[in-house]
Amino acid sequence: MVPDHYLKLDNQFCFPIYALSREITQLYRAFLDELDITYPQYLVLLVLWQHERQTVNQLGEKLLLDSGTLTPLLKRLEQKHLVNRTRSRADERVVEISLTPAGAKLKEKARCIPKEMFGLLGISLEEMETLRNIAQKILQHNAREQKA
Amino acid sequence: MVPDHYLKLDNQFCFPIYALSREITQLYRAFLDELDITYPQYLVLLVLWQHERQTVNQLGEKLLLDSGTLTPLLKRLEQKHLVNRTRSRADERVVEISLTPAGAKLKEKARCIPKEMFGLLGISLEEMETLRNIAQKILQHNAREQKA
DNA sequence: GTAAATTAAATTGTGTGCAATTTAATTGCT
DNA sequence: AGCAATTAAATTGCACACAATTTAATTTAC
Numbered sequence: 001m002v003p004d005h006y007l008k009l010d011n012q013f014c015f016p017i018y019a020l021s022r023e024i025t026q027l028y029r030a031f032l033d034e035l036d037i038t039y040p041q042y043l044v045l046l047v048l049w050q051h052e053r054q055t056v057n058q059l060g061e062k063l064l065l066d067s068g069t070l071t072p073l074l075k076r077l078e079q080k081h082l083v084n085r086t087r088s089r090a091d092e093r094v095v096e097i098s099l100t101p102a103g104a105k106l107k108e109k110a111r112c113i114p115k116e117m118f119g120l121l122g123i124s125l126e127e128m129e130t131l132r133n134i135a136q137k138i139l140q141h142n143a144r145e146q147k148a
Numbered sequence: 149m150v151p152d153h154y155l156k157l158d159n160q161f162c163f164p165i166y167a168l169s170r171e172i173t174q175l176y177r178a179f180l181d182e183l184d185i186t187y188p189q190y191l192v193l194l195v196l197w198q199h200e201r202q203t204v205n206q207l208g209e210k211l212l213l214d215s216g217t218l219t220p221l222l223k224r225l226e227q228k229h230l231v232n233r234t235r236s237r238a239d240e241r242v243v244e245i246s247l248t249p250a251g252a253k254l255k256e257k258a259r260c261i262p263k264e265m266f267g268l269l270g271i272s273l274e275e276m277e278t279l280r281n282i283a284q285k286i287l288q289h290n291a292r293e294q295k296a
Numbered sequence: 297g298t299a300a301a302t303t304a305a306a307t308t309g310t311g312t313g314c315a316a317t318t319t320a321a322t323t324g325c326t
Numbered sequence: 327a328g329c330a331a332t333t334a335a336a337t338t339g340c341a342c343a344c345a346a347t348t349t350a351a352t353t354t355a356c
Contacts, residue, residue: 007194007198012191014265019212021168025314046163064171067306068305068343091351117162122290135164137270137275138168213312216316217313239322240334243336304351305351310345314340314341316338318335322332324332325330325331
């Protein structure tokens, strides 16, 4: 007989991650509202600030999101004139996402966000890195299993 | 001048948590689809299995969700005949959520889920507890700041 | 060269999640 | 007692997130 404490909310390992993820998105809002973007949109821009031009598929691979989520999100970013969506001439199934000048400029306003976010968490740099490393370990473990 | 690496996706602490949370919800689906419930619905049931009867507000406090999320969710659980939603006689603003016999019975089917989930993560028990403790630390840190 | 199979993105449908607001009931103050 | 303030839940509006499916284009196989 499995002991009951396995089914108590406080003993669930996954719930705090779920709750924390939502908390993080919430905390980001204070900063991102000023830029008029959401957290997932911010993630997209992070990738584009680093890579300038990406297909929907490439964005999806990096952000672990599918086109069902990305397509409307990217359309909204396009409407805000932060990105351009262009059908590739080489392969018309492919849509390339690139930064507009305004989108590129937003990077400057966003540069202090990661640091300020960290300041809101109340944990040490070590704890933060531990958290990240374990999270990434799980993600990588499951990435491999899915492809096997 | 803030170095650019602060704005690289790989160096974001928050993104792996965000991605992990979604991954966790995904992994849970394998088990919860059989019970015909979603992960947030599962969380609600976890609370009810432990506490039998809760107001919407109490559920919200425990799950860090507001009634905008909970009300439709609970309505769907009610439609599945897993819970009853009853207006309190003592205070008609209050809606009490209680388990139906079917809802209570589901606990038996769910008893192995936490353990099996753990098996899918590819981390040690220690790593899991570390992850949970840091996550809870952040959540508590921000719970206090919000009320201050 | 042509048809079948595969692929990239888009669409459809459903269930969250949260801010803002509304509705109805209760509490607090005078 | 009556009204203002507060509260619990519900609603409205919007942005995700993901499964399933569709559309259009490309690749593969014959």
